[in-house]
Amino acid sequence: MPHVFDDSVRAAVLGHMNDDHRDDNVLIGRAFGPFGDVIASQMVTFDGDAGQWHVITAEGAEEVIRVPWPGGPITGRPEVRREIVALYDAACARLGLGPRPH
Numbered sequence: 001m002p003h004v005f006d007d008s009v010r011a012a013v014l015g016h017m018n019d020d021h022r023d024d025n026v027l028i029g030r031a032f033g034p035f036g037d038v039i040a041s042q043m044v045t046f047d048g049d050a051g052q053w054h055v056i057t058a059e060g061a062e063e064v065i066r067v068p069w070p071g072g073p074i075t076g077r078p079e080v081r082r083e084i085v086a087l088y089d090a091a092c093a094r095l096g097l098g099p100r101p102h
Helices: 007-020 024-031 077-095
Strands: 038-046 050-057 062-068
Touching: 007 024, 007 038, 007 077, 024 038, 024 050, 024 062, 024 077, 050 077
Parallel strands: none
Antiparallel strands: 038 050, 050 062
């Protein structure tokens, strides 16, 4: 059973990702989802095993994708940031883009 983060941690992380990192969400959606033409992506939840994003394509297709944390299961809030940064870096690599400095 994956670790379940409390509501305040989930709300803080999701708020930050969806307010401050919209472009990163799109890159993650493009790199790890079933569609290459993702135009919008919102992080909808996460647990100790993975994050989930709701993605939308240019044609209007929608999907919720679950992307495992690159470093494996996590249990602490600081680990969430580390794993999201790792996903962003991996997304950039898959898409042939240079990541911005962290």
